[in-house]
Amino acid sequence: MLGEREPREISRKINRIRNKGVEFINAEIEEISPQGNSIKTNKQNISYDYLVVSLGVELSPQIVPGLSQAAYNLYDLDVAIRLRDDLVKFSSGNVVILVSGMPYKCPAAPYETALLLDYFFKTRGLRDKINISICTPEPLPMPTAGPQIGQAIKQMLEARNISFNPLIKITSVNSDEKELLFEGNKNVPFDLLVVIPPNLPPKVVKESDLAGEVGWIPVDRNTLKTKFDNIYAIGDVTAIKLPGQYKPDVPLMLPKAGVFAHNQAEVVANNLAVEINGAGSKKEFNGDGSCFLEIGYGKAGYAKGSFYNQPHPFVDMKNPSHWWHWSKILFEKYWLWKWFK
Ligand SMILES: Cc1cc2nc3c(=O)[nH]c(=O)nc-3n(C[C@H](O)[C@H](O)[C@H](O)COP(=O)(O)OP(=O)(O)OC[C@H]3O[C@@H](n4cnc5c(N)ncnc54)[C@H](O)[C@@H]3O)c2cc1C
Secondary structure (H helix, E strand, O other): OOOOOOHHHHOOOHHHHHHHOOOOOOOOEEEEEOOOOEEEEOOOEEEOOOEEEOOOOEEOHHHOOOHHHHOEEOOOHHHHHHHHHHHOOOOOEEEEEEEOOOOOOOOOHHHHHHHHHHHHHHHOOOHHHEEEEEEOOOOOOOHHHOHHHHHHHHHHHHHOOEEEEOOOOEEEEEOOOOEEEEOOOEEEEOOEEEEEOOEEOOHHHHOOOOOOOOOOEEOOOOOOEOOOOOEEEOHHHEEOEEEEEEEOOEEEEOOOOHHHHHHHHHHHHHHHHHHHHOOOOOOOOOOEEEEEEEEEOOEEEEEEEEOOOOOOOEEEEEEEEHHHHHHHHHHHHHHHHHHHO
16 A cells, blocks of 8 residues: 555465465356355366365445445555555545444454554655544444453554544445545545445355355354364354453454464364374364554554453554564565465
8 A cells, every 4th residue: 555565575376376286276156055065166066075165255345335436445456556656646635544344354454554644644744734534333443352452552543643433334425525424424524535345245155054144154163163064164254253242232253364264274274184184183273363553664563362262352462663563574475485485
């Protein structure tokens, strides 16, 4: 978004996992049939002994009228590049970062975006002509991490003069008037709108027997097994209840983040290998995860959590430093090198 790195530096061709002995089939999955142990794609039918579903979320900006026309969708690389090119031309007005629904992947993203934009405009000497605000249905930043972390991030935003508007839900966007319309007739004007689009369960999952009530896949929180013995689900597509409540009668859910997809994948891969080979020992996913929070100036904070902790998740946050920023880059470089060399 700030143009600090080029797409080629953070992307790899996925078919290079063939070097690891993994066959990659590039096709659209149209149907999952747990009873028939098969999936139908637009190219072929594939049968399986074991299935691991990792279809993520379906980004759906179109469900909010006016949103697609008016906003920069931060979760689309091409749009992030367009935003990068347009940011250098922006010199005054209201920048709004909108969280358009919950749940959404990467709970730190809107807050990182606000802090990075503050840094960007400050270093260009324009900050006093630009208001930055966040509008979100959340009560506090990163609510699953608990009130202490939420307050700490809120204070970080206040110190950087970023306004935080919680508990508001978008209904539509008037792109001609450049105005956001929220439930309860609240209006917010904008000159530049950056959005976390609605994250919905993928259609093919929602229409399958794997889906729970809302469309995500309920799984055993330790083994990631679905209600079918030979089908597992990992990552953003899953619904995992946590100890504690979001609000009365609403359970906390495991956030959608790459760190969990990654840790869950290692558990499922290990356990399938043990089951198939009949050797080795099984592992359990323990709900631990961590995330970096980029704040600009080459610094990042670092939050580490035990999300299965009783009576509610426990998360600890380290102060922002250059160390955590470089740790994130090294982490990324290591995994890109390990899997795609
Ligand atoms: C801008 C941004 C920054 C982020 N930063 C962080 C971070 O710092 N730390 C962190 O932990 N997480 C971060 N995340 C979140 C992280 O990227 C996701 O949580 C993670 O990628 C989830 O992995 P997944 O395998 O569940 O889903 P995905 O990575 O989304 O993969 C799902 C795949 O399934 C494919 N698919 C879906 N439907 C079909 C179909 N019908 N047929 C064929 N293919 C299909 C999709 O095209 C996609 O390739 C970030 C996300 C974004 C957008």
